[in-house]
Amino acid sequence: MGGEGNEFPPKKDVLEEIDAPTMKSARQLDFTGVSASDVESIKPPTATRPVTTVVTPIPIPPSLSHASIRKPESPKSKPRPVVEARDGTTPQKKKQCNCKHSRCLKLYCECFASGTYCDGCNCVNCFNNVENEPARREAVESTLERNPNAFRPKIASSPHGARDNREEVGEVVMLGKHNKGCHCKKSGCLKKYCECFQANVLCSENCRCMDCKNFEGSEERQALFHNEHHYHNVAHLQHANAAITGAIGSSGFASAPAPKRKKAQEIFFTQATKDSSTHRLGQANSGRTTSSKPVSQRGGNASSGPAKVVYRSLLADIIQPQDVKALCSVLVAVAEEAAKTLTEHRLEDQTETSLASSAQDQGQDNDNKGTEADKSGVEEPNSDGSKGRDLSPDTLALMCDEQDTMLMVTASHNCSVQPNSQLPNGQDQVYAEQEKLVLTKFRDCLNRIISYGELRESNCSLSRMDLESAAHTAAKTEPVVQQGPVANGVSQTAKQQPSQLTTTPPTTTTTPNTSSQTHLHKTPALSEKKDI
DNA sequence: GAGTTTGAAACT
């Protein structure tokens, strides 16, 4: 009838001609091909596991069946071929189903859905076995009729290709995405209810989930992984990273505090259709307020995450991009100044000593100027007219870096920092001195930031103690001071510090916000700026 | 282990 039944051949007939060419076989191949190979290749150590039973895909059977089917035979033969699912492709774990009402002939049944016979399952009234092959076939047919992709792997291999190394989170690299996408509403896509999460892939534009936290850069997700897998070392490293990114903080560069980001990002990057963007945005919104963290966490499922520790750097929101820029400017200025004074000294010395050498110096100096000028198309970031007169290579390097970080420009060739190759006699000493100054300055700045972080930390603990002690010893006289460790000079400053900190409950480490930002501006880095 | 929650699949 209607042509080869490319898509939906009349069942009965099909059943009989299945092994024929048409789509059936194609489907099978697809199914087996993908899942099998993928799975096989990805399958972790467990691959060793007795390749037993399961393995076979086969939503359909005739020809294949004999080959692939190992039969249910051994009811217990395979004690949960577990494969912790976190392998990047289709879940690929041969689990034992517990179906009761579906006869294991619907996609509800994992075995059936994965194209395998039930084997050693705990199902009731199971028809997903050789004995009931006819019924099974029929079921397969109708399932395919409903959804031709029903038996195809749900996870498409790395569509984003590039992502690879970016997101490792101490976990298996995430590849691919769910073909259909999930539709989660309450799980935040961080529980196994979520098919994406279960398959260990990030949610994608295919998803229509709400309040999704299964995206690249999601703090919740990372925290989850850390907690789950005890990645001691990695965890530390990533904590550090978190601290760093957190410090650079909300505004300027991506990573803002709001998780729901990824999707939006994806949209931008994929220049996505309005469509998807609305989706994403919708999600973002639907997922409770933007700064939702506190809210969503509490509001969330009672379970609210087994230990959903969301790490937030104490420096979060403190350092703004403009601060970084300012710092760079400062350093450049320092370098310039140092170079100026130092070279002057040097010139004086040299003129006194020998004319000959000075002549040579000048020659090279000119050369340098030439090259530096060349290099520094960059050169006037400060625009204060001081022109990089004699900017050292290091300074130039700094400037290049500055541009790099601030403008995300690949300075590649511009930054061809020639080490210390042909430097005139004393020149390298000047550079060395210059470098020293710059680094010192930079170190100072970092120290201040660090101490500010410590200060904040002590504030937090103080406020915590305050709350507690306030509850206990209400009208007592200043109990505080005894803060253990950091108390020293810090505690004092701490008191002058943001009242907000003392008022905010411990949980609110997540809400530094505006006020704290302003603090920063007058705290470490800034005073620095003023100095200069 | 029982009960609840969740989201996919199936159905209308």
Added chain:
DNA sequence: CAGTTTCAAACTC
């Protein structure tokens, strides 16, 4: 296509 129901896994207690 949207809304509802069914189902089994995931999760909680």
